[in-house]
Amino acid sequence: MKQRFYFDTSVFGGVFDREFENATLQLFERLKLGKIICVFSDLTESELLDAPKRVKEYFKHLPQEYLERVVVNDDVLKLATKYIDEKVVGQTSFDDCLHIAAATVNKADILVSWNFKHIVNVYRIRGYNSVNLRSNYQSLEIRSPKEIIEYEDEK
Numbered sequence: 001m002k003q004r005f006y007f008d009t010s011v012f013g014g015v016f017d018r019e020f021e022n023a024t025l026q027l028f029e030r031l032k033l034g035k036i037i038c039v040f041s042d043l044t045e046s047e048l049l050d051a052p053k054r055v056k057e058y059f060k061h062l063p064q065e066y067l068e069r070v071v072v073n074d075d076v077l078k079l080a081t082k083y084i085d086e087k088v089v090g091q092t093s094f095d096d097c098l099h100i101a102a103a104t105v106n107k108a109d110i111l112v113s114w115n116f117k118h119i120v121n122v123y124r125i126r127g128y129n130s131v132n133l134r135s136n137y138q139s140l141e142i143r144s145p146k147e148i149i150e151y152e153d154e155k
Contacts, residue, residue, distance in 0.1 A: 003110065004068065006039040006103035008096075009047040010114040011145060012059050016052070020114050023146040027112070031066050039068045041076075041102040043095065076101040079135060088127030093118045100128050103140055110141040112148060120144050 005027075014024035031038050048056055080097035083089060089096065096118040103111040113119040120142055129139040 002035065002037050002066075004037045004039050004108050005148075006041075006099070006106070006108035006111045007044070008099040008111065008113040008115065008119065009044050009051070011112050012044075012048060012055050013051060014114050014145060015058050016054055017114075020145070023144070023149045024114075026149045027145040028062070032063055034063075034066055037066055037068050038062065039070060039103065039106060039108050041099065042069065042071050043098050043102065045069075047095070070102055070106045072098055072102055073105075075105045079105060079131070079137070082131050082135060083128060086127065086131050088124055088131060089118050100140065100142070104128075104132050104137050107138065108140070110143055110148065112143060112145055114144060116144070 011024060011027070014020035015028065017024075030036050048059055051059075076098060079101035080094060083097040083100065084091055084094060096115060099113070100111060100119065111119070118124060125140075125142045128142070132139055
């Protein structure tokens with residue numbers, strides 16, 4: 001069974017960012033080859049509306065058979081609110097919490113992000129997973145595309 005990676009919006013923008021381009025393109029190559037499934041949410045789609053045209057076009061032309069859309073529902077909202085209530089991050093990071101909660105509730109294997117301040121951060125990850133476990137969800141692996149590519153390359 002293919003691994004299901006939840007991509008937050010930063011990953012799509014990483015395709016056109018010099019600092020993140022190489023690892024991001026390698027990750028998307030794995031998607032295009034059918035090695036992984038890209039899970040994304042309706043929140044991702046909403047955030048992409050404000051993205052540059054080339055990012056929107058890139059997303060639009062990804063192979064549909066390897067994409068899985070999930071929705072921000074009541075369970076996701078409730079879990080995201082717990083992250084804020086437990087002060088894992090502040091209220092201004094609520095959308096980041098929605099991404100993490102969507103990945104958790106929908107049992108993604110890994111959440112992939114370039115957001116090092118609020119998401120791919122060891123202290124935040126511990127906080128999110130503490131809330132997840134106390135809320136009867138599994139821990140969520142959270143990694144940058146670079147970490148995934150480096151791990152894959154070692155195989």
